[in-house]
Amino acid sequence: MVEPECCGHLVSTEFLSFNLNVPTLKIIDAREEGSMYSKSHIPGAIYLNVENIRTTTEGIHSMLAPSDQLAETFGRIGIEKNDTVVIYDNRLRDATFLALALERVGHKSYAVLHGGFNKWIEEGRPVTSALPKPTPVKYKPVRGVDRFTIEIDTVKSLLGGGKTIILDT
Numbered sequence: 001m002v003e004p005e006c007c008g009h010l011v012s013t014e015f016l017s018f019n020l021n022v023p024t025l026k027i028i029d030a031r032e033e034g035s036m037y038s039k040s041h042i043p044g045a046i047y048l049n050v051e052n053i054r055t056t057t058e059g060i061h062s063m064l065a066p067s068d069q070l071a072e073t074f075g076r077i078g079i080e081k082n083d084t085v086v087i088y089d090n091r092l093r094d095a096t097f098l099a100l101a102l103e104r105v106g107h108k109s110y111a112v113l114h115g116g117f118n119k120w121i122e123e124g125r126p127v128t129s130a131l132p133k134p135t136p137v138k139y140k141p142v143r144g145v146d147r148f149t150i151e152i153d154t155v156k157s158l159l160g161g162g163k164t165i166i167l168d169t
Helices: 013-019 034-039 067-076 093-105 116-122 152-158
Strands: 025-029 054-057 060-064 084-088 110-113
Touching: 013 116, 060 093, 067 093, 084 093, 084 116, 093 110, 110 116
Parallel strands: 025 084, 084 110
Antiparallel strands: 054 060
């Protein structure tokens, strides 16, 4: 596999196109409507709706699921620890949420497709309606890698010093 050429967790359509047939490359289609996937998707892509990785935590809905649940979901669609995972959608929001989920389980090699499915189509790259048949695997999350989730009391303790910025996305 050719390594991603830039930008950390962001890869180009050229990178993905060049590596489509690499067995350790897994592609996730995270577009909101599954019917779009059924009609046309990047060859080899597996559909995963982000609602499958959300849960209710302490009464708060739409939270990212715990690592054990995420690992079960990733294993069900055939993602293995050493795979490179490329995620795409049409809006970036769902692809980045899935990237966050991969980060939570300690997955090392993942990226979001720069420009998403829309750019892929604009460039005339191949699409298919064929449905891949992933082989489920046992995916074990890495413990202690979630350094981006903090409790409300920690947030409160960080406020007021002028060094903390909160972004509500």
